[in-house]
Amino acid sequence: MSTNEWPLWEVFIRSKQGLNHKHVGSLRAPDATLALENARDVYTRRSEGISIWVVESAQIHATDIDEAASFFEPSDTKIYRHPTFYEVPDGVKHM
Amino acid sequence: MTQAEQERRFQEKIDREIKIEPNDWMPDEYRQTLVRQISQHAHSEIVGMLPEGNWITRAPNLRRKAVLLAKVQDEAGHGLYLYSAVETLGTSREQTIDDLHTGKAKYSSIFNYPALTWADIGTIGWLVDGAAIMNQVALCRTSYGPYARAMVKICKEESFHQRQGYESLIKLCSGTPQQKAMAQDAMNRFWWPALMMFGPSDAESTHSDQSIKWKIKRFTNDELRQSFVDATVAQAEILGLTIPDPNLKWNEARGHYDFSEINWDEFWQVVKGNGPCNKERLAARIKAKEDGAWVRDAATAFAKKRAMKKSA
Ligand SMILES: [Fe+2]
Numbered sequence: 001m002s003t004n005e006w007p008l009w010e011v012f013i014r015s016k017q018g019l020n021h022k023h024v025g026s027l028r029a030p031d032a033t034l035a036l037e038n039a040r041d042v043y044t045r046r047s048e049g050i051s052i053w054v055v056e057s058a059q060i061h062a063t064d065i066d067e068a069a070s071f072f073e074p075s076d077t078k079i080y081r082h083p084t085f086y087e088v089p090d091g092v093k094h095m
Numbered sequence: 096m097t098q099a100e101q102e103r104r105f106q107e108k109i110d111r112e113i114k115i116e117p118n119d120w121m122p123d124e125y126r127q128t129l130v131r132q133i134s135q136h137a138h139s140e141i142v143g144m145l146p147e148g149n150w151i152t153r154a155p156n157l158r159r160k161a162v163l164l165a166k167v168q169d170e171a172g173h174g175l176y177l178y179s180a181v182e183t184l185g186t187s188r189e190q191t192i193d194d195l196h197t198g199k200a201k202y203s204s205i206f207n208y209p210a211l212t213w214a215d216i217g218t219i220g221w222l223v224d225g226a227a228i229m230n231q232v233a234l235c236r237t238s239y240g241p242y243a244r245a246m247v248k249i250c251k252e253e254s255f256h257q258r259q260g261y262e263s264l265i266k267l268c269s270g271t272p273q274q275k276a277m278a279q280d281a282m283n284r285f286w287w288p289a290l291m292m293f294g295p296s297d298a299e300s301t302h303s304d305q306s307i308k309w310k311i312k313r314f315t316n317d318e319l320r321q322s323f324v325d326a327t328v329a330q331a332e333i334l335g336l337t338i339p340d341p342n343l344k345w346n347e348a349r350g351h352y353d354f355s356e357i358n359w360d361e362f363w364q365v366v367k368g369n370g371p372c373n374k375e376r377l378a379a380r381i382k383a384k385e386d387g388a389w390v391r392d393a394a395t396a397f398a399k400k401r402a403m404k405k406s407a
């Protein structure tokens with residue numbers, strides 16, 4: 001039997017309390033339990049994490065790279081969402 | 096968009112130091128070059144465990160044993176990061192591994208040399224991991240995102256590999272005359288194969304120009320080899336070991352060490368499968384896959400059973 005039947009899992013690690021889980025890589029495993037154990041052995045050999053998430057890669061929905069320009073266009077054109085858009089007289093403090 | 100337009104945009108991204116990610120458009124040849132290079136790199140990490148793994152049970156004390164075990168474990172992790180990176184290019188992991196086993200894919204020729212004595216283990220850490228680091232640090236800025244990220248992680252872990260080897264040699268070289276002689280003997284056997292790790296000379300290297308243009312590689316084989324020699328000479332002096340090259344000497348005008356021509360016949364012989372351990376290494380990898388099949392089968396069966404119980 002081949003490991004190709006094993007799903008691909010994406011591994012996310014929280015390095016310390018107060019931080020987000022962050023994507024660190026992927027691995028193959030037959031189920032979530034083994035995926036977590038393998039993720040521990042492969043991605044946290046030097047205390048890099050206090051919590052691990054594994055998500056089957058097939059469960060991830062992503063934006064289409066070819067549509068990225070139009071998909072993100074609404075935000076690119078709204079420069080007034082940034083504080084630097086606004087002019088404030090020189091003397092104004094704490095703003 | 097026409098093919099030419101796509102290629103132009105791709106090169107523009109590369110020139111602007113924008114990383115290429117798995118779903119981005121890329122020329123077929125860029126993809127193939129990466130698959131070849133990254134899988135070869137992954138195989139080297141895995142096959143590289145064999146000469147060292149052989150010494151875990153014979154390490155001279157518990158400290159050295161724990162260290163060697165941790166190092167070999169790291170190499171397995173490096174193999175996995177890299178196999179994952181190859182997979183993002185649309186290849187199947189099993190196929191990648193089978194390509195090693197059928198001899199279609201290569202791995203670093205250094206691992207076809209045997210580790211005969213305990214001094215070889217220190218020397219491998221110092222010179223072989225040292226040469227690998229020289230190469231890998233440069234690859235942290237490679238243009239393909241998943242490869243670059245794997246390299247950053249690997250480089251963080253590698254630095255202890257070289258240091259533990261050097262430390263072990265410091266001990267041997269300040270030990271008995273026999274221990275020192277054992278270290279010198281290891282140096283004599285590993286120096287030239289370590290220099291060969293950087294691959295054929297630039298004049299002979301078939302893929303070099305395009306790889307530099309695509310920023311898969313940032314430096315040529317000869318540039319990296321020179322940096323390695325320049326960095327290593329002083330380290331050998333501190334150990335009191337002699338580098339086995341009568342022509343090794345500082346060239347003031349170049350600002351680099353000069354060294355003898357590599358024995359390229361030997362290099363190509365080993366690449367073609369005729370090194371001292373090629374057959375043994377491949378046989379060990381094939382056996383590992385076959386002997387481990389029941390474990391993978393059992394894990395798959397167990398996962399299925401548990402999933403069935405859950406849905407019942
Ligand atoms: Fe490694």
Ligand SMILES: [Fe+2]
Nearest residue numbers: 170224253256
């Ligand atoms: Fe290493």
